[in-house]
Amino acid sequence: MSRAGTTKMADIRAGGRPREAMGPSEAVTRPLPPRPSTRSLPARPAPGRESAAVDAVEASPVRIPAGRQPVTRKPRPDPGPLRIALGLTGMATASALLSAFLGPAAGADAGRGAAVGTTDAVVIDTPVSPDTVKHVTRTVQLGPGETAPPKAIVQQAPAPRPRVVTVTTRQSGK
């Protein structure tokens, strides 16, 4: 394709003056910008490329698709009925799963009474042992001259109680 031919087509598409109206000098000194359609088109294969591909097919066992052949499209079935069937199946599955999840909880409540609701009642009904009662510090007032230091709170040492915590301060070697 000659350069002059390209210029001519561009001029016509851009609505410019026909080539015949231009002077010969304009056509040489003002090259037109490349056509947008030309820039966006994929590069054509080089002339020798097809033969190179053929050579590669012959040299290698790898299969390379042959050149394009006309494809005849098979008529596709109407997807409408199948989509409706799939939708209905999904709804049925979701419903079954929901029933499976909710069913046992309701059944447990019915069979065991108010299991969840009785949690508070169990705590309140549990008898409180003496060890679990909150400790009260009993302050003893001592008269002057007695052994208690000033500002100190003195009480009869409480009865020992079983240990309920892991970390305990104690005399060494105990």
Added chain:
Amino acid sequence: MATLAFELGDLEAPWADRDPRDLVSRTEALMGGHVGIHVIPAAGWSPGAAGTAADMLLRRIGAWAARLTRFDPASELSRLNGDSRRDVPVGPTLAELLDWGRQAEGLTDGMVDIGLLDARLAAEETPRGGTDPLRPSTDTSPASRAWSLDRRPRGAAVHRPAGLRFDLDGIGKGWLADRALARLDRHRAAAVDADGDVAIRLEAGLRWSFGVADPRLDGHDLAILRLEARELGQGRLDGRFGLATSGTSVHRWGRDGIVTHHLIDPRTGRSARTDVVQATVLTRTARAAEALAKTAVILGSMAGHAFLERAGVDAALLLTDRDELVIHSPTKRWLG
């Protein structure tokens, strides 16, 4: 409504006294007793990983203690005590502990004195020849304090009078607990229990209950202290604690009606004459709590209580030989 609140209040107590749910604990026989590492792991730490870290720290504590014990002739302390020179170089761990011993002396008005090993050993011996081990020793002198430490980049040089030997039993455990706790600062909370002297660190908002052992009955507690971070004002919180107990009812020897114990009064060079069977102190570090508790026992309930008040401790409980419990007023805040 009031009755209901009362019942719920009672029911809260056992829950609050229980250990945190995600507590990871490791315990090992060390230092003539038991050492425990207790951790509430930080996010991202599995209980197994926290336990492995605690096991490693226990081994580290064992290595530190091996240098500081007087019961192993090969320990660094034993070598120092057995060295006839007046100036002896020591390694960094022993140097740091000796340095703390010097500070503890100042903190306790001289009641903690690490230069009294010979007096302690004399108290352990059974009385002979009619000597009253509680009578003031004639050779009591300030020589036990006439030592100094010359700190160097690695360790120190100890200068001391000839024959002066050190006893670190009274200050070492709390110090080791603090040192070990510093290696657990990545966790939400941790407690290092060095045979009864406990270093504790709590994240803001956490509560953790600690028992105070009752010396009258094994496996029982005299009180439970529920700890949470203190408010320092301006929104600042401090979750560091030291909890330690000292007393005369465990290391105790007697013959012919004369009883001695391991807490030496530096004013007499003998076992302290005291009405305090056991003292427990809560303050900011385990090493300070240990030294202050020891001082309270040596001073007795009256002077000891006054001393602890001056020291500004967070809590103190003194059990007397009259079966009384003397409670330092601020203690009520922490009592369960």
